[in-house]
């Protein structure tokens with residue numbers, strides 16, 4: 001199993017996903033600013049992993065705190081703000097921050113060491129829970145797939161995006177264990193290439209048959225009747241089922257509807273944001289324009305060109321056949337009563 005994050009001797013160690021697949025390199029983060037930076041620059045990414053990384057970061061902040069007890073709350077507020085500002089779309093980040101805040105507030109009268117230890121316990125509990133949640137998502141999700149399934153996915157919603165096993169790739173892993181997978185199609189996922197770099201690497205580690213395509217080839221693959229299902233992860237799901245996920249997901253859902261291929265979202269309940277009724281209210285991150293102008297560092301266009309670089313899009317719920325969660329398979333009207 002791939003370890004995307006772990007705690008070791010008063011530090012958080014993360015797998016540098018920007019180096020994959022060429023190099024498997026771990027970074028030891030001794031203080032929380034380094035972890036916030038790692039989230040911002042995608043060294044750690046994927047909604048559930050972003051949340052757990054922030055949780056470890058808040059624990060680390062308190063464990064490393066050397067100021068006066070009376071200043072701890074202001075210091076914690078600032079650390080929380082720092083993590084909240086890293087990436088706006090994945091609601092798991094805010095879910096994790098809120099959960100950690102609950103621990104911090106509950107122990108308001110305790111000394112700094114006790115609070116630090118309790119925060120670390122909470123982060124580690126989230127880590128273990130996330131693994132179990134993903135196995136449960138996988139078990140439910142694999143029941144939706146036929147024998148010899150050919151499945152298309154985008155981005156990386158795998159072990160690298162979570163604390164292990166993955167969501168969309170968790171469904172694929174469970175189906176593989178049942179002998180049900182004949183082919184995974186991985187979209188490369190421009191501009192940052194999480195599909196080409198991460199999903200391909202992760203699936204090949206587990207000997208799951210994967211074929212890489214550029215994003216623009218998906219329609220052709222579907223038209224050739226080479227596909228039984230599309231399964232993607234999610235960064236935020238509104239109560240009505242509208243789902244924000246990596247840019248390009250919406251296009252795949254439209255294509256899948258045209259070709260009558262079922263389109264599934266796999267995500268933990270911590271990705272469901274019941275405070276918003278529809279996807280219009282989901283904040284969409286716009287990232288650095290050089291992600292589009294350059295590929296792996298090299299300019300692929302005129303360096304001065306204007307660029308639009310939304311990192312996510314929102315798939316309308318009408319295009320989603322089911323959302324696979326750890327609690328079961330949810331169908332329309334999804335999370336609205």
Ligand SMILES: CSC[C@@H](O)[C@@H](O)C(=O)COP(=O)(O)O
Nearest residue numbers: 045046047155157161233234246
């Ligand atoms: C289980 S991860 C689900 C999503 O977070 C994933 O599909 C995705 O879009 C990740 O985007 P990223 O920008 O790499 O963090």
